[in-house]
Amino acid sequence: MRKARLIKITVWVPRDLLCKAMKTSGLGITATVRMGLELLVRSESYRRHLERHFRDQRGLSHTRKPLRRA
Secondary structure, eight states: OOOOOOOOOOOOOOHHHHHHHHHHHTSOHHHHHHHHHHHHHHHHHHHHHHHHHHHHHHHHHHHOOOOOOO
């Protein structure tokens, strides 16, 4: 597995938001921020997947005839 390149960032976040996130994750600052970024990427990917799924489902429901038993 290829090792990811890391970059150092500085972010300003509300103290209470960071404290709540760290308490929820049970991790330190870096790991909590990294987890938040990963969850953001996953949620967007999941949203696009659902959007495609429902779009395809709507398209099929209008064009397909009900199946009959012979």
